Amino acid sequence: MRNKNKLIIALSLILCLTASVGFTLAYFTDYENAKGGAVVNLSGQTEIEEEFDGNNKEATITNTGETDMVVRLKVFGDEKHMKENSTNNKDWVKGSDGFWYYKKVLPVGKEASMFKVDVSGKIDPGDPIDFEITVVHESQRVTYDGDKVAIPKGWKINSISAE
Helix, strand or coil: CHHHHHHHHHHHHHHHHHHHHHHHHHHHHCCCCCCCCCCCCCCCCEEEEEEEECCEEEEEEEECCCCCEEEEEEEEECCCCEEECCCCCCCEEECCCCCEEECECECCCCECCCEEEEECCCCCCCCCCCCCEEEEEEEEECEEECCEEECCCCCCCCCCECC
16 A cells, blocks of 8 residues: 555656646747847947148047047157147147047037147258158047046046036
8 A cells, every 4th residue: 555655646746747847848948039129329420620721730520420429539640740739739638548638528519629730840941851640530429427427448538528
């Protein structure tokens, strides 16, 4: 009788486990396709306009995107004849990485104050020179850390004004 009860219990247990395997497999192997979508705007857009004013190069960056941006620029050229300085570029600050950072957030549709590169130096009229000044700019969407502007990773500047 004891063996009979053990057998009935074992068979009942096997029956329960066998019955639940189908439900478990169905749960773990079922899937549903997701449909629909949403537009996510992850990037902004800025454009640079460069002009020569006599011997000086002037660069202006405009935010043509749909989000506020933070911007920076770097100047490449003949260091003997070009001079970047903060006198002409009051809204720009030079970082330890050689980039010039615009001190403010650049709102949609607005342009940053002009950045000016002075071309000077002693040029001998009998020895003409030919050199280029290249201005490269970068921009990123502005993000906030509380009420302060979050500085993008890798940018070497202490703060940017949210004004």
